[in-house]
Amino acid sequence: MTALITHADGLAHVTPDGHPERVARLEHVLHALEPLGLSRVTAPLATEDDLLRCHPQDYIDRIRDKLPSRGSVPLDADTWLSPGSWNAALRAVGGAIRAVDMVLGGEAPNAFCATRPPGHHAETATSMGFCIFGTAAIAAKHALDHHKLNRVAVVDFDVHHGNGTQDLLWNEGRALFVSSHQSPLWPGTGSRTETGAHDNVMNLPLAPGSDGDAMRRVYEAEVFPALRAFAPELVILSAGFDAHVDDPLANLEWETEDYAWLTGELCAIAAETCGGRVVSTLEGGYDLTALAAAAKAHVEQLVEAGS
Numbered sequence: 001m002t003a004l005i006t007h008a009d010g011l012a013h014v015t016p017d018g019h020p021e022r023v024a025r026l027e028h029v030l031h032a033l034e035p036l037g038l039s040r041v042t043a044p045l046a047t048e049d050d051l052l053r054c055h056p057q058d059y060i061d062r063i064r065d066k067l068p069s070r071g072s073v074p075l076d077a078d079t080w081l082s083p084g085s086w087n088a089a090l091r092a093v094g095g096a097i098r099a100v101d102m103v104l105g106g107e108a109p110n111a112f113c114a115t116r117p118p119g120h121h122a123e124t125a126t127s128m129g130f131c132i133f134g135t136a137a138i139a140a141k142h143a144l145d146h147h148k149l150n151r152v153a154v155v156d157f158d159v160h161h162g163n164g165t166q167d168l169l170w171n172e173g174r175a176l177f178v179s180s181h182q183s184p185l186w187p188g189t190g191s192r193t194e195t196g197a198h199d200n201v202m203n204l205p206l207a208p209g210s211d212g213d214a215m216r217r218v219y220e221a222e223v224f225p226a227l228r229a230f231a232p233e234l235v236i237l238s239a240g241f242d243a244h245v246d247d248p249l250a251n252l253e254w255e256t257e258d259y260a261w262l263t264g265e266l267c268a269i270a271a272e273t274c275g276g277r278v279v280s281t282l283e284g285g286y287d288l289t290a291l292a293a294a295a296k297a298h299v300e301q302l303v304e305a306g307s
Contacts, residue, residue: 002302003108004038005099006030007091010116012084016072019080020249020286021130026116029282032292033114033299041102043095043115046138050093053141054134054168059125063089063132075127079117089132091115092281096139096236099279104147104234109306110267110278112239112299118283120162120238121187128164129187135281136238137168143234144174153178153232155223155266158240158283159250161190165238166201173198176230178223180204180215182243182252202226208251212258215243219262227269235270235278237263241285241294249286256290260297267305276305 010026051060064086066073072082092115099111119135121128140152153176154169156162161181166189169175181190183205190203204218227235241259243252263280270278280302285291 001108002038002299002306003041003099003102003111004033004114005041005043005095005111006114007043007095009084009087009091013088013117014072014082014084015080021117024288025285025291026114028288028292029114029295032296036299036303041098043091043113044098045087045090046093046097050097050138050142051133053145054124054138056125063127075132078129079127079131085117085132089117092117092119092135093133093138096135096279096281097142100139100143100147100234103277103279104143109276110302111280112302113279113281115282120156120158120165120283121160122164123167129160131164134164134168136236137165139279139281140169140175140236141172149233150174151176151230151232152234152236153227153230154236154238156238156240156283157243157262158238159243159247159252160185160240160284161187161203162238163187163189166194170201171197173200176200176202176226176232178202178204178226180206180218180223182206182208182250185250206252209253211253212255215254215258216261219265224265224269228273231273233274233277235266235274237266237278237280238283239280239298240283241291244285244287244290244294246287246290247285256293256297259294260301263298263301264305267301271305278302278305
């Protein structure tokens with residue numbers, strides 16, 4: 001059965017009142033997934049060596065040294081630390097690594113990591129956009145280096161461009177990074193001309209107001225053929241649900257059923273290329289009701305694909 005990887009430490013990363021990336025996000029996702037009857041797997045703490053796959057020592061030390069003993073402090077305009085943030089961030093990375101190990105080791109057909117903070121905006125030595133460490137990129141590097149895979153695909157359907165994952169995998173010829181995202185929109189990166197050092201990056205900007213039909217056309221015409229041609233041995237999903245029509249931070253108009261369709265199609269391609277091996281990790285999504293519904297639809301498709 002699909003592995004649900006999470007940890008209560010994700011609830012201890014506390015942001016200031018009114019911050020969109022809040023504790024309630026994880027609470028709503030976990031509550032929505034309860035009817036699926038998945039067994040929860042404990043997300044372990046990532047090690048320093050895990051972080052060093054993508055981030056330099058001085059950046060890791062800087063984050064650790066900035067941790068407050070109480071209250072919260074900013075790393076940048078959007079990203080905050082509280083006393084529980086260090087362990088929460090390590091659980092997010094460690095959970096994704098555990099998911100990779102489980103899926104590649106045959107313990108689970110696929111996995112969903114319900115953790116926070118998100119990770120896809122964290123660059124090599126820069127926190128950004130609520131993100132501290134590059135969870136999906138570290139998981140991909142773990143699969144490539146530890147498990148000796150030759151090809152890993154990371155597909156990011158968060159409404160914001162995954163600039164951090166792109167930065168961390170830019171020079172990694174064994175990884176294909178695909179990002180669909182609204183443009184123009186923060187962080188302002190993700191043009192089609194950004195293709196990676198090994199032609200291993202595919203960016204698909206979507207105009208504000210693009211709905212699920214527009215998304216489906218782009219994925220069918222460009223993403224799915226690229227994935228099949230790349231033939232990944234593992235597919236990692238950066239599962240952001242903020243392209244939903246009800247999300248307050250962007251202007252795409254996807255519906256819950258669009259997430260179900262996209263997940264099902266990506267799982268089908270994984271079934272063709274790598275025995276269905278998919279690891280998904282939670283990124284954005286800031287309307288609590290829409291986030292819960294879309295995350296549930298996403299995981300339902302993982303469960304169906306893995307059964």
